Amino acid sequence: MSKTSPRHSTAMPIVPMKTAFKSAQGNERRFHVMAKPGGAKCNIDCQYCFYLHKENLLHQPKQPKMDDETLDAFIKSYIESQDGEQIVFSWQGGEPTLLGLDYFRKVVELQKKYQPKGTRIENDLQTNGILLNDEWCEFLHANNFLVGLSIDGPQELHDKYRKTRSGKPTFHLVMKAVEKLQQHQVRFNALVTVNRHNVKHPLEIYRFLTRELGVTYIQLAPVVEPNDFHTTAPQFWNEQMIPEMGSELAKPGHPMSVVTDWSVDPDDWGEFLSVMFVEWVNNDLGRVLVNLFETAVAQVMGKPSQLCITAEFCGKGLAIEHNGDVYSCDHYVYPEYKLSNIHDHTLNEMAFSTRQFTFGMAKRDSLPEYCKQCPYLKYCWGECPKNRLIKTPDGEQGLNYLCSGIRRFFDDTLPMLVGLSQILQQQNTK
Ligand code: SF4
Numbered sequence: 160m161s162k163t164s165p166r167h168s169t170a171m172p173i174v175p176m177k178t179a180f181k182s183a184q185g186n187e188r189r190f191h192v193m194a195k196p197g198g199a200k201c202n203i204d205c206q207y208c209f210y211l212h213k214e215n216l217l218h219q220p221k222q223p224k225m226d227d228e229t230l231d232a233f234i235k236s237y238i239e240s241q242d243g244e245q246i247v248f249s250w251q252g253g254e255p256t257l258l259g260l261d262y263f264r265k266v267v268e269l270q271k272k273y274q275p276k277g278t279r280i281e282n283d284l285q286t287n288g289i290l291l292n293d294e295w296c297e298f299l300h301a302n303n304f305l306v307g308l309s310i311d312g313p314q315e316l317h318d319k320y321r322k323t324r325s326g327k328p329t330f331h332l333v334m335k336a337v338e339k340l341q342q343h344q345v346r347f348n349a350l351v352t353v354n355r356h357n358v359k360h361p362l363e364i365y366r367f368l369t370r371e372l373g374v375t376y377i378q379l380a381p382v383v384e385p386n387d388f389h390t391t392a393p394q395f396w397n398e399q400m401i402p403e404m405g406s407e408l409a410k411p412g413h414p415m416s417v418v419t420d421w422s423v424d425p426d427d428w429g430e431f432l433s434v435m436f437v438e439w440v441n442n443d444l445g446r447v448l449v450n451l452f453e454t455a456v457a458q459v460m461g462k463p464s465q466l467c468i469t470a471e472f473c474g475k476g477l478a479i480e481h482n483g484d485v486y487s488c489d490h491y492v493y494p495e496y497k498l499s500n501i502h503d504h505t506l507n508e509m510a511f512s513t514r515q516f517t518f519g520m521a522k523r524d525s526l527p528e529y530c531k532q533c534p535y536l537k538y539c540w541g542e543c544p545k546n547r548l549i550k551t552p553d554g555e556q557g558l559n560y561l562c563s564g565i566r567r568f569f570d571d572t573l574p575m576l577v578g579l580s581q582i583l584q585q586q587n588t589k
């Protein structure tokens with residue numbers, strides 16, 4: 160890596176900056192932690208999962224579980240680190256429901272124990288939905304959890320990669336979860352993992368979720384996994400193997416491709432976004448939220464990005480594993496990016512350390528010249544550094560694998576985005 164990149168931060172000790180200590184003025188310092196109290200353990204075996212392999216990589220026990228002392232330390236430290244009125248916990252994995260309902264009852268108790276007056280604690284739970292029964296849904300409703308349900312579209316699209324350990328389909332189980340969530344009025348949104356297969360079907364996915372399931376919030380997450388993601392941390396890739404944009408090796412399907420077979424094709428990703436965007440604008444503007452479209456509209460209006468991936472800097476989304484180890488980001492859970500352990504440093508000390516600061520700044524500071532000259536720079540900012548797997552047409556490293564698709568999306572939609580932002584601005588000034 161020729162420039163400052165997130166990997167340079169790993170050599171630094173954890174030195175808290177001034178912002179790690181609450182200021183007398185009570186300045187709001189925002190960061191978020193994705194908690195994985197059950198480690199990478201899951202009850203299904205999705206082929207494209209970016210997290211299952213952590214069982215081996217991090218030498219996790221057979222049944223990883225954040226113990227009481229660590230859970231207490233995490234909840235206390237996280238609450239103490241948040242300045243705002245709203246404190247949002249996010250529970251993920253692996254599959255967090257494998258820990259059982261009593262585990263989450265304990266979570267809520269601990270949150271109440273440490274909750275300061277005048278604050279509001281909220282919980283998000285990302286799940287495959289398979290274990291959600293009446294009892295779970297009663298609890299989720301009573302405690303106002305927001306559920307992120309993984310669903311990749313209608314049956315044929317969902318079942319392509321989301322299978323049980325014995326290779327059986329899971330769509331019917333997810334549909335049962337939808338039914339239970341709706342019956343118990345649990346708030347939920349759909350997390351769609353866009354892969355090489357379902358990327359060809361944007362309208363089927365969108366119409367299925369919004370019209371058949373009545374989903375009003377959709378999160379789109381493109382699958383981009385380098386071939387060696389099981390063992391190699393981002394930015395530690397073999398530089399000799401990095402292909403140039405447009406090369407056959409910079410797409411899925413080639414035996415020597417830089418990405419896995421199930422990764423999304425970058426050009427298909429652009430087409431997918433453009434087609435879904437038009438469907439959304441024509442039918443559901445203001446009624447259905449799609450994470451990438453919402454932030455694009457906001458950014459065109461001159462507002463800050465709502466997502467780390469399209470922000471100028473990042474580093475405000477840490478991850479904590481079952482044993483209390485804290486990492487720079489959910490997508491950087493590799494030994495090279497471990498910050499410290501919750502029993503050794505507070506979350507504030509880690510989140511506002513010079514090492515984490517450098518990690519976050521590198522999102523902008525490591526951009527290749529091609530991005531700096533890009534007309535869409537202020538809406539994209541080189542997308543997520545973990546996807547900067549390819550070289551620019553003039554051979555510079557650090558270009559995002561999805562670049563051609565992102566450009567295609569903005570080529571197609573920028574006039575509409577500008578029109579939308581003007582309408583919204585006029586409405587706001589009335
Ligand atoms: S590395 Fe990627 S996912 Fe992680 S905080 Fe930065 S932009 Fe977000």
Ligand code: SF4
Pocket residue numbers: 529530531533534535536539540541542558559561562563565566
């Ligand atoms: S669209 Fe491509 S060139 Fe432009 S900022 Fe994003 S990754 Fe860089």
